[in-house]
Amino acid sequence: xxxxxSAATFASVIALTAGGAFAQARTDLTLAMQLEPPHLDPTSAxxxxxxxxxxxxxFEGLTRFGADGSINPGLARDWEISEDGLSYTxxxxxxxxxxxxxxxxxxxxxxxxxRARAEDSANAQKGLFAGIETVEVMDPLTVKVTxxxxxxxxxxxxxxxxxxxxxxxxxxxxKTAPVGTGAFKFDSWAQGDxxxxxxxxxxxxxxxxxxxxxxxxxxxxxxxxxxxxAGDVDVFSAFPAPENLPxxxxxxxxxxxxxxxxxxxxxxxxxKMPPFDNIKVRQAVAHxxxxxxxxxxxxxxxxxxxGTHFAPHNPDYVDLTELSAYDPExxxxxxxxxxxxxxxxxxxxxxxPSYARRxxxxxxxxxxxxxxxxxxxxxxxxxxxxxxFKGKDFGLTIISHTExxxxxxxxxxxxxxxxxxxEFQKLMEDLNLETDPAARSEMLKTAQTTIxxxxxxxxxxxxxxxxxxxxxxxxxxxxxxxxxADLTGVYWAE
Amino acid sequence: xxxxxxxxxxxxxxSLAAASVVIFLAxxxxxxxxxxxxxxxxxxxxxLAALREQLGLDGTPWQxxxxxxxxLLTGDxxxxxxxxxxxxxxxxxxxxxxxxxxxxxLGLSTLIAFPAGIWAASRRGKMADIGVMGVTQLGxxxxxxxxxxxxxxxxxxxxxxxxAGGFPGWDAGFWAGMKALTLPAxxxxxxxxxxxxxxxxxxxxDTLSEDYIRTARAKxxxxxxxxxxxALRNALIPVLTIIGLQFSFLLAGGIIIENVFYLPGLGRxxxxxxxxxxxxxxxxxxxxxxxxxxxxxxxVEIAYAIVDPRLRRA
Numbered sequence: 001x002x003x004x005x006s007a008a009t010f011a012s013v014i015a016l017t018a019g020g021a022f023a024q025a026r027t028d029l030t031l032a033m034q035l036e037p038p039h040l041d042p043t044s045a046x047x048x049x050x051x052x053x054x055x056x057x058x059f060e061g062l063t064r065f066g067a068d069g070s071i072n073p074g075l076a077r078d079w080e081i082s083e084d085g086l087s088y089t090x091x092x093x094x095x096x097x098x099x100x101x102x103x104x105x106x107x108x109x110x111x112x113x114x115r116a117r118a119e120d121s122a123n124a125q126k127g128l129f130a131g132i133e134t135v136e137v138m139d140p141l142t143v144k145v146t147x148x149x150x151x152x153x154x155x156x157x158x159x160x161x162x163x164x165x166x167x168x169x170x171x172x173x174x175k176t177a178p179v180g181t182g183a184f185k186f187d188s189w190a191q192g193d194x195x196x197x198x199x200x201x202x203x204x205x206x207x208x209x210x211x212x213x214x215x216x217x218x219x220x221x222x223x224x225x226x227x228x229x230a231g232d233v234d235v236f237s238a239f240p241a242p243e244n245l246p247x248x249x250x251x252x253x254x255x256x257x258x259x260x261x262x263x264x265x266x267x268x269x270x271x272k273m274p275p276f277d278n279i280k281v282r283q284a285v286a287h288x289x290x291x292x293x294x295x296x297x298x299x300x301x302x303x304x305x306x307g308t309h310f311a312p313h314n315p316d317y318v319d320l321t322e323l324s325a326y327d328p329e330x331x332x333x334x335x336x337x338x339x340x341x342x343x344x345x346x347x348x349x350x351x352x353p354s355y356a357r358r359x360x361x362x363x364x365x366x367x368x369x370x371x372x373x374x375x376x377x378x379x380x381x382x383x384x385x386x387x388x389f390k391g392k393d394f395g396l397t398i399i400s401h402t403e404x405x406x407x408x409x410x411x412x413x414x415x416x417x418x419x420x421x422x423e424f425q426k427l428m429e430d431l432n433l434e435t436d437p438a439a440r441s442e443m444l445k446t447a448q449t450t451i452x453x454x455x456x457x458x459x460x461x462x463x464x465x466x467x468x469x470x471x472x473x474x475x476x477x478x479x480x481x482x483x484x485a486d487l488t489g490v491y492w493a494e
Numbered sequence: 495x496x497x498x499x500x501x502x503x504x505x506x507x508x509s510l511a512a513a514s515v516v517i518f519l520a521x522x523x524x525x526x527x528x529x530x531x532x533x534x535x536x537x538x539x540x541x542l543a544a545l546r547e548q549l550g551l552d553g554t555p556w557q558x559x560x561x562x563x564x565x566l567l568t569g570d571x572x573x574x575x576x577x578x579x580x581x582x583x584x585x586x587x588x589x590x591x592x593x594x595x596x597x598x599x600l601g602l603s604t605l606i607a608f609p610a611g612i613w614a615a616s617r618r619g620k621m622a623d624i625g626v627m628g629v630t631q632l633g634x635x636x637x638x639x640x641x642x643x644x645x646x647x648x649x650x651x652x653x654x655x656x657x658a659g660g661f662p663g664w665d666a667g668f669w670a671g672m673k674a675l676t677l678p679a680x681x682x683x684x685x686x687x688x689x690x691x692x693x694x695x696x697x698x699x700d701t702l703s704e705d706y707i708r709t710a711r712a713k714x715x716x717x718x719x720x721x722x723x724x725a726l727r728n729a730l731i732p733v734l735t736i737i738g739l740q741f742s743f744l745l746a747g748g749i750i751i752e753n754v755f756y757l758p759g760l761g762r763x764x765x766x767x768x769x770x771x772x773x774x775x776x777x778x779x780x781x782x783x784x785x786x787x788x789x790x791x792x793x794v795e796i797a798y799a800i801v802d803p804r805l806r807r808a
Contacts, residue, residue: 038532038576038770045576046534120544124533175578190663191577191587192758192766216660218756219766222643226658227756230650382526382771389535403536 026492027211029473031485032224032233034240036192036217039175042161043116046124048402048483051161052237053195053215055484058099059164059180062090062109063155069313069404069481071155075104075165075181085150085435092141096204098167099185106137112165113145125162150433152440156405161482183208183488193217197487209475209491228254228468235473237485239466242300248468255471259479260313263400263463264306265355267363270395271456272418275340282455284334285396286324288370289363289458298358303461308452309407312462313479316444320452324459331370340371346395348374351384356398359460363398389416400463404482407444410451419456498799506792513784514566518559521773527551528575528771549575562777571778576770581778584763591661592752592759595675595682596744602683603690603740610687611694616721618699626691633688642681642754649677659755678755682748686740693736697729704728730801738794742787 037049042059056064064074076090096104115121117129131147131154138144147154157163170179178186183205184197195215199208216233218224221241228236228248239245248254269276269285276282295303304312307320346367350360357378364374374396379387388394394416401409411428413420424447431443452459465480475489529545530537546552553561565572571581614626650658656677664671701707702717702725710720749761756762760779767775799805 036766039578045532046537047532119540122533122541122545122548124541125536126538126541127536190661190758191579191584192591192762193661193663193756216756218659220753220756223659223754223756226643226646226650227660230646230654230658232650232657232660380526381769382524382528382531385530385535386526390530401535 025494026472027209028213029210029235029487029490029492030214030216030233031235031237031487032216032218032227033237033485034217034219034224036219037195040178040186040189040195041174042164043112043166044122044124044175051483052485053197054164054178054180054182055161055482056182056486056488057184057197057213058178058182058186059161059166060182061158061160061164063159065159065404065482065484067477067479067481067486069311069479071159074159075109079155081435085147085152085433087144087146088154089138090143090145092143093204094141096181097202098170098181099179099200100167100170102167102169104165104167104181105140106143107140108165108167109143110135110137111168112163115166115171116163123162125160128157128160128163150435152432152435153405159482160404161484184213187212206488208488210487213487213490215485231470235467235469235476237465237467237476238480239468242302242464242466245300245302245466245468253470255469255473257465257467257469257476257478258302259465259467259477260304260311261402261463261465261480262311262404262406262482263402264309264311265303265359265398265400265460265463266309267458267460268394268397268399268417269457270392270417271420272392273395275338275344275346276395278338279455280334280338281340282457283324284331284338284340284370285367285372286455286458287327287334288331288366288372289324289460290326290366291321291460292326293366294359294362295461297362298355299461299464302464302466304464305461306459308448308459309401309410309457310444310448311404314405316441316448318445318448320448321459323452324455328366328370335371342371343373344371345373345375347393348376348396349384349388349394350376350378350398351381351388352378353400355400355463360398363396363458392416392418398460402463402483407447407451410447410456417457419451419454421450421454424450424454495799498805499796502792502795506788509788510781510785513788514563514781515559517777517780517784518555518562521777522555524771524773526771528773531771532576562774566778566781572774574767574772574775576767576772577775581775584775585760585779585782588758588760588763590664591675591757592745592748592761594671595679595748595757595759596741598672598675598679599682599686599744600737600741602679603686604737606683606687607690607694610691612698612721612726614691614695615698615702616718623695626695630688630691633684634692636685638681638685639750639754641684642678642751645677645681646754659757661757674757678748678751678757681754682744682751686744690733690736690740694729694733697732698725701725701729727801731798734794734797734801738790742783742790745786746783 033052035049037053038045038047040050040054042050042054060074062074062076063071066072075092075096077093078091080089092106098104113132113135116123117132131149131151133146133148136144166174167179183200183203185200187196187198189195197213199211218227224236224240225244227233245256249256269282271277291305295301305321306312307323310317348360348364350356360376364376367374388397408428409415410419411425427443427447431440434440434443467476469476472493474493475491477486529542533541533545574581574584610626614623617623646658649656661674662670707720707725710724748759749765752759752761764776764779
């Protein structure tokens with residue numbers, strides 16, 4: 001009996017050890033995020049959640065963003081730019097197929113670009129394609145795009161999620177059953193709960209290391225905390241409750257990374273509405289703001305102070321925070337100079353995100369300390385878009401601009417903060433025509449300085465990206481140069 | 495009985511018609527353009543116009559109302575603005591979570607409340623009664639979302655017996671589905687059970703003091719026998735009313751619980767649809783909920799008549 005018992009024990013020990021030695025690293029991953037995409041067509045909606053799921057994973061463009069924000073070859077392996085900067089000839093990769101098995105060729109590229117810029121197009125970023133004059137198919141693997149004017153941003157624009165290559169054969173069902181060329185295939189969608197992708201076995205490039213990736217949608221911050229703590233999700237991208245971060249940091253099961261995003265959070269001012277049409281008042285507001293107090297109070301200490309509308313992780317970024325350093329005495333003096341009476345009521349509109357609602361309260365208190373009296377009005381997103389953004393009926397508002405490289409919005413005098421500076425507009429026009437990197441860098445620096453010196457808006461902080469992941473998960477993006485949860489390089493360390 | 499049923503049916507139809515007008519008008523005056531919501535801050539005017547046309551948002555309110563109602567009557571709930579899938583399909587999928595959840599919670603609540611209420615009533619003034627009253631007082635006072643979070647903390651985060659939320663779908667199996675619905679159902683059921691138990695108790699005590707019970711007792715029945723044979727049936731009317739109300743509340747009112755447990759149910763659908771200005775979904779879901787409430791009321795009224803024949807002539 002003893003012998004049998006010990007033999008059995010021995011066998012099971014062997015089995016266990018063997019099991020341990022041959023254990024495979026996990027090949028499935030559950031990534032949670034706050035918002036569920038409304039549908040899965042990145043080329044016809046502005047919802048960032050669509051890109052989070054599909055960018056690089058399902059759909060690819062001619063060029064693509066790297067984790068550091070660089071522009072890399074995508075479906076185009078190479079390109080040539082004509083001397084005059086007007087035509088781009090893209091050489092496509094050979095042997096790329098869509099998930100339905102059909103080949104990806106020059107016709108698909110032409111179809112995608114023509115569809116995006118068509119008159120009845122519902123592309124949310126139609127402006128990216130505005131300069132395209134013609135798209136010609138030279139041969140199955142070569143496409144020539146001719147622009148009406150040189151555009152130094154063109155390759156950058158083609159890396160956006162809104163510019164991905166789609167096929168005419170599967171365009172009808174793209175919203176619910178997307179077919180792309182990426183390393184993952186769409187598998188299923190349990191609406192309201194999760195979307196599942198599976199590995200694309202026929203991928204043209206470096207294959208994904210995960211066999212299965214599930215995106216789970218958890219909007220409530222408390223639920224996000226519970227799900228992550230309970231181990232239900234492996235990764236939480238853009239974790240919504242910064243107050244819980246120290247707890248995860250202290251837990252050996254998790255890695256917390258704090259990256260940067262493209263989100264410039266600003267206190268926007270209505271440059272056409274008194275008293276903000278006076279630069280002295282705008283300057284006073286800028287000096288009245290204590291950025292660190294806002295970051296501490298509204299963001300639990302997370303966020304990088306900015307002094308202009310530009311991402312600090314960008315190589316061309318200039319630190320201009322000193323131009324609007326916290327100086328309430330100077331703010332008071334400036335308001336007096338501008339002839340603003342003490343306690344002047346101004347309208348401050350706050351959209352729903354907590355950075356705006358919490359930040360707004362703090363800013364209002366800081367402005368009251370120097371003699372302005374903001375009247376806070378909390379609004380929903382739809383209302384904000386309608387009255388503040390479109391209707392321009394506001395004095396102050398707080399918002400994070402998350403589009404990559406969007407300093408050109410300051411060249412549009414009709415944009416909601418209504419900054420009208422012909423010099424700046426000229427500078428942006430010239431920037432578009434300029435293709436020399438050094439010259440472009442200089443111009444971008446000038447642009448940053450111009451808007452900071454004109455105190456167009458109060459520049460607050462760059463929105464941070466908090467990611468919580470189980471410690472064994474490797475290969476996630478730390479920063480978010482575009483809205484994406486790129487899983488193509490993610491794997492489980494053993 | 496037939497006349498009673500027909501009158502009730504007519505009032506059901508009138509309520510629905512009135513509700514549809516109110517819902518449509520209320521949602522029409524909500525500020526916010528669904529097309530602008532979907533296309534965001536970089537949208538161009540012609541893109542917005544193109545999308546509005548695709549969504550059928552460019553008709554007059556009257557045209558939109560009549561096409562909405564016409565669709566509802568033929569079972570066509572329209573296409574969701576944001577998801578771009580048929581609304582009927584979405585509601586169907588969400589009902590697969592909300593309906594079992596509501597029934598599960600209602601079942602739990604009745605299962606707890608009936609014995610507790612009867613027990614307390616039959617032991618009036620004794621320790622059992624005081625205990626039940628105390629516990630139910632607490633159950634009514636505790637907000638269900640707080641209780642839900644407490645359960646998540648204990649059973650999901652510390653003990654790891656349950657997931658913190660989510661729903662694997664019925665494809666994953668009946669038990670997996672039930673397991674996912676257990677914590678939410680308990681969280682929903684607890685306050686309901688407390689209310690129901692209290693109503694059950696007081697209703698029973700009321701009937702126990704009626705003349706016919708005294709007659710029954712005089713004929714030699716014990717208090718317990720009188721309770722089971724005569725009082726219980728008559729005490730059911732207020733209890734039925736509460737159960738009816740609770741069912742519609744559970745179907746619609748799981749919004750907070752569905753958010754705490756991130757369940758893909760109707761409550762969460764309506765929450766998302768409102769913030770995305772997906773008007774057609776909001777209209778249809780609200781209409782469906784109104785329908786559920788009115789229908790449940792109707793059934794409760796029919797049930798009254800069955801329990802108490804005197805009502806049939808009313």
